[in-house]
Amino acid sequence: MTADGTNRARRRAQRVGWPLLTVLATLALAAARLLVTPRFYFSDDTERGSAGQWWQLGDQLLQGRLPMLDPSAWQAGNYWAEGQWGLLNPMTWLIAVTARLSESPVAHATGVKLAFLVVLALGVYLLARQFGAHRPWAALAGVLVPSSGFVVYMDAASWSTDLINVALFPWVWWALRRTVEHRRSPLPYLVASYLLITVGYVFGVMMLVVVLVESLVRHAVRRDGPRVLRTLLASAWGALLTIVVYLPAVLTAPVTERGNAPFENLGFLNADLTDLASAGSPWVSATIRSWFGDITPGPLVYIAWVLLLFPLALPLARSAVRRAIPLFVLGGLVLALVLGPSHMGPIRWPLRLIPYLAIVLIVLFAVGISRRFPAGATRRAFWLSALVIAVTSVLTWGNGPYAWKVIGAAALVSLAALVALRWVARSPRVRRRTTVAVVGAMIVTAVFAAGQMRFLPESPLPSRSAPDSATALQAVLPDAHGDAIVVGDAEDGWQDRDSWSERLLANLWYFSPTEVSSLYTVLPFETFGDDLCIDLRGQTCEDALETLWSVDEETGLRVADLMSVSTIVAMKDTYPEQPEAPEGWTLAADGEYTWLFERDEALPSAGGVVWTAPDTRVTVTAQDDTSVSFEVDEAGEDGRVVLSRLPYPGYAVAGAAEAEPLRGWLLTVDTTDVAPGETVTVSFRPPAWPLLMGAYGLAMAIGLGWLIGRGVARLRQRAGGGPASATAKA
Template sequence: MSVAISSVGATVPTGEPTDPRDLEQGARPKGQVLWPVIAVVVTVLVAASRVLVTPAFYFADDTQTGTAGQWWRLGGDLLSGQLPVLDPHAWTAGNYLAEGQWGLYNPVIWVIAICTRLSDDPVAAITTVKILALGAMCLGSYLLARSFDASRPWSAAAGVLVPLGGFTVYMDAPSWTTGLLNVAVLPWAWWALRRLVEQGRGPLPYLLTTSVLVTFGYIFGVIVLIVVLGESLIRAAVQRDRRRILTVLAAGGFAALLTVTVYLPGVLTAPVTIRNSSAIVNSGFLNADLTDVLAASTATVTASIHSWGTEATTAPLMYVLWALPALTFFRPSRQLQLRLIPLLIVGSVLLLTVTAPDQIGPIRWPVRFIPYLVLVVVVGFAAIASEGRRARSPRAALAGAMAILAGASWVSAVNTPWEWRQVAIAGLVQAVGLTALWFVVFRAVPKRIPVRSVSALIAAGIGVILVAPQLYFFPATPLPRLPVQNDTSAMNAVPGGVTDDVIVVGNIYAGWQGAATYAERLVANQWYFSHATVSSLYTVLPYRTYVTDLCADLRGATCAKALDTLMSIDSHTRTQVATLLGVNSILVMKDSFPKGLPALPTGWRVADDEAYTWTLSRDRPIPTAGGVAWTSAATRVETIAESSTGITLRVDEIGPSPEVVLSRLAWPGYSVAGAQLADSTRGYLLTLDMSSAKVGDTITLQFRAPGWTVEMISLAIAVAALLAWPIASAVLRRRATSRLRAKAATP
């Protein structure tokens, strides 16, 4: 085995074995590139095949209503030379640093956002991004499997099989984009950590991959990384390996610094949002029980996971690996069992999490950890199969595998009896595949044929074959796919003839399946494509009192009473609520008003009466959100400067109880010089107490994300580590090499 010089001068294994497994066909120099290339090509082709059946397969639900508009907006801001930190016009959706998932610190997201902005077809652009992400997931899984000493053919098989996990295919890939990107990068980060800690190699791959992973802003991948780091630290401590302990601590410290930067704004903002919860709740929504786990080897079974409007989500979310019963074929050596301890520990934690309550504080829906469990199981299987120590009794091994298959199929059929055909088809394909694997592993084949290469090809091949019945029974995600317009120019023109700012009133989900309705309205973050400034956007951090006042949900839908609220007079300011919000136009969903539009107050008119919506407009437009909405009696201020993150006012008059209400949400992080922050009006509008001000004074209001100083210090230290650690490691490595050469040259 070759060796390398660690960053502290010790010689450690490089992890590049020279054992008989690598003398197979796949280990020749060209095979070192050929196997992973084949795996990535197969993954991309399989991913693309889903588009042939369902053209918008990767453009559903949260991708339509969240990601697409988000990337469009971010790309536009980047092209204009800025990052969006806060947008008063977006109201509850406008606190972008607290949202986290905008990826404002992530260069990969920057590139994707710019490409999306430059594309006229968001479906094609986002589909391309997602297929490339699946390719990256494949290659990362290959590298991780190699780090656990899986052979190249079996590592390639793992690369093909991991992206075929049911949750990845039917939830993350079509809808939850940040989830997909997390799962694509996590194996790279884990491989890079093992390379750094176990092999003593340079830190740059770990620093880069971890930076990308954490700054996506999706907590699930970060939690898995924490588990991986914790396992590495405990194992190093048990073995009393000082170098590895220090290395893991340094690696964890780097990830922690970035985590503080990305997530602290959301944590400190949570108290004013609906996410401020520490409750542990199990309503059975999107969590799995032990019978669902038994569906892990069946590619066409839905299990019994309850979700939106159904007791059994119509997709094989629990599918992990068709070949799981084939574990009976192998007898891992003691040495291999020790190597697989990290996978065993991480996998056990993930399994417990997947079957946990569906809400643990702010963490919802633990089935979102399934793709990481798929990664652990498939990589472990590849390592076991690569060693190739066969079970002592071939017949017992085959009988055991078939018994497991039969038992799992029976439980699946009992859970969802209406799917017996799907269970039977998948079981038949699995039985054929298991028999083929058994024959290759236990029966004589020509010596010139590398057994492990053939078995790996069978494992990957059956996994790919099972895509066909999947596509037949489940051609698309069970999540909603809105028949929206797919070109940006069409969305730019919706709605027509409005004056900013605009708010949507009514149930945006009513009639969502009607394609014609999208000529008059958009949904959630699709409004970022509009030429108008619309506040009814998507947010993961709804401001509690604001959404309560307007009975709004996180995608911008409201109840019909929201119109009454907007037209009502605020009791404190004696001003219309719509005026306090800087609203000039209201887009009303007709389905929410079956008895017709109520009478409008003076100053408002119906500007447009279309098939599905009414557009209400003011007779005289007012200033939009972000500025002064109201001042108390005998108090007058003049706006000197205004930006998305602040405003500067000059005091012209001071009344007896001077107050200024701004058309901004009172997010944590605002500070004011020359006045004081007062209790917010209506529980959410930023209000200034001017009692300490004098005529002629300048009042400066500024927003910085809460914890800003700590976040920027953390980011600065992380960037410094990213630059300095690889250089220091290379210098120490070079010195250690020089000492070894000098010692070897001494007679």
Template structure:
């Protein structure tokens, strides 16, 4: 229904500008057998392992990435991926609920509930797909771990699902998984169940070692990026308070969550489930909670983060933890309803549930009074279904058993969501109206040489779509062209580089960036240092005209942009940009991860070799000395007369590489040990 209401619902914001192009670029590398972890020509977006969310070591992401090359329509493909991930999430929630004792029909409601929470529906599913991927794998990891500790299966599935969660590179699910492991270890230790304490410790160590492989490169890279922060503060951006959560039972409620949209969120971002008042209908639910210690702990932990500071070092947007809270609540409701919903609901209990719904609706109206019609509709709909559980005579057969009552509430959940879908058809995040055809995107740069950079307000392209996208693309959609581009999306901007070009995360720059690129005060321009061959200048404020092209460049004026091309194309970025001092060198070989050059001669005062690469942490050399970066961001090597006549190789490995390799090996050893221990105990 959401797709019928908004066909691009699942192809929105970061899925347009980030995920799809990223998948396509990764698919290119996998299909061509290119295992490199670095792309010099992508500049600040090319440190893939440090970026994290590329899923370089994640087989599920590999499958998604390769699939982009099979379907030409990006909207259709992305929609299929998102729907499948939602089904995985629903399945995971169903399995967790069953593992804690829920009946199949109530577990089915848990699955639907987990997949329809506000954060999932309006942020993760439309835009932040790694968040959706993470919570899906978390649900399956939780189930697999619970089954393992209950002695019903080995650690194999947890090892797989936990690996897929961690290697997705989205830290919020890793935080939740770490808490789950710690909480389960403590729970089993309190019960003096030392066998299972050992099991948790083994799989926990395995998970921690995989985490080192994925996250240590980003942590060690952060000092040169804009993510180098240890501040803890609350700017109220994408976190919630208790007042927001009090409205979470109303499907059409909007509240005061601050975000990109301002101070009042325009969608039900805090929505959890309309079934929250169902707990009032159930008898003896307190006894049920004794078996639900772990889901309650996950809920409390998640809510604590959601209402906590909005910035904790590099971690931002705590509303991203809401899907885990929704998952926990879905499990709790399913188990409590299984154990405590009577065959005949007393009217006083039903009216109590209606009263709770009305109170939540009142708070929703108070937060945004203009939404009163939609809030009232939700109260009436939701309250009516609670009252239906008290039905007599002809309607009684509908709810005459727990199975039938669950069936009614399952259908009711779909009906309750209809007003939400009608009123709030899309995510509150941006729609950039990018093309959906892969072949059309590839045509944009078909005749251009690699080494592409956009200058100006690339976001203005959406205003003239689709015609504007025949002249330029933006962010990670450049990967679809198969041409190296410096204007790709990054979550880890290299601070000195981004400041020099006043570039943002998605490739937009200030107008002054054009002058910075072609300033030849140092005999060589930044465009030369970056090995650029194509510069797309987006017309707009400050870029109404660009004047005479620099020497060696030609300019073509088009309707929305100027296309600047180098008359004699140069090799792509990654090689030697220039030398300084009395030094002469010649390149012997080069690839994305290394450069080998011969030192032909060096004067008495020595010299420097400047590379067309960012000076990421992790570079080593077998000759010369790595110096302070030229321009503040270009990799630079100082050489002396002693280096004359030598071949010198400069190599990139992610910082902490030896520790990461050791951690990967250790994770494999621990995984084998966990399996061996399981087999040994099963044979005893």
């Protein structure tokens, strides 16, 4: 083989080899945690939220339906407003269908998490390469970001949609820059941004807005018309999709607990400057306040140990600084938010943005050290890095002196890595110094990961040990007796595996054949929650049972009847003595953990007419999840008709008028002015539905037009043999 052929083969091997190493190292580090904690990726919100949600969506898709509203799910049933169901996202559909076909929810969720950690690693690799990092250092960046503390212990372990958002973001940013800066096809950006936005998790979209605005301003200042045009097209596409996905939640918020969310700092899941000192210490729990007190047991602020070696990557070349302006802008804004108030209206817990800060800082390190290594590993840089390790260790110790042993151990490992890196850089015996340095850095990363498995083996958001069997989950309440609700603290006693045969938690109820309303929602309906003292995960206080069996003063019916509830599961930890059932209800089963009460005559599922005023009679002629039609037989002076539905924004009444909701949360229709024999139809579409559909259609038109326009311009360019015009470049 000629020298040129050898060089081409070597370059080809590098193009494939470094990304492949990124994938293999990421998979190895992520999978190793399963050896210590087999359910590591099935914690908290994955167990009680995503698993059941994916199952339910997959079940609906396999039946040829895309769910919009489920009256029987009550406050958890407004799926379009919930957003995170990903109803328009084909990637989410694939996850949901495979979840429905899987027997093991744990194995399925674990596979999904590992896949997106790999997606994140490759996205960071591509982004680092685009900002100027050499392949080996870009590969290291790709391994480091999925190993950062918040990504591992919160997103990968529990918050599935946040992980998916973080994993897709580098791809969107890479594709945007590829399109705007380098005049390449917009197709990768259109696909990646569509997937990111339609996941329905707002933080990634916020970051996309930042990079779009930064691109627009930077190119406008430079008076670069073609790039401004491409950025405007990318922004219009993203803005229209954002309207489709998020406007229903915004318009629904006034009736939910999100509607009056304050701006305040409760010191909850946000950081201060001393917390950030532990960004390079992987074995320390910073003073991050959360549900577990002032210190959350997990390295939530840890970004990467190589940040302590940043002096080796400085100073950045002037060309690298200019190229890295978007990194500085996004990083500065994210840092301000992470240090900002814990609650900014409906946007809360800003520590969730720290993975984006990790992307920025690690990519900056990769870009800098690509230019500076090995020559930049000077004595001065060495001692500056050692000083950074010492100072940050002291600050971290000041925050948590109880952890002095692991702080000291981590500092020693970092110092040893620094010494080894300088030796590799300066020793004449070492060939391929960059390769040796990067592989060594990956080994150090593995050492730190092993320490995490030893000192912090679990997520601070723990698993509840639900059965790892779809069949077992389906066996709970298998014989449907109308709609059901759970009252009491269903969390109590979860450690007892036998208890799962009698009750489930939150979205795990989707596995049950019975329609159970005790589900997980991100938009708790305020008046409904106040009346039944029910929280966002479907748990209630002790008084909920009394409320359900109480008689509503206006209608004379029990609240359970107004909800069309026919089955009540009462937790024995909350009700140690058997509750006294009212007339028409019977204790159907006295279990070890629950009391199971059933109505003697089961009612139809929620969604229909449950009460009419004494002087009013109607006959239901049609009913489904999103609509009810009834013929008015007689309408008196009162004329109210009550339906077992929450009065969400988006309901429309044809032929009558919507009245004040009964009890503040039951959809009520006023038929006073309706003549006998006329039909009234109550239908639901997400609020501003015509606007949503118009925005979606316009977004598709922009995307398709952009692709067609670029294709036509390229054909004309080839036919003319000359340079593309400004329009063609767009």
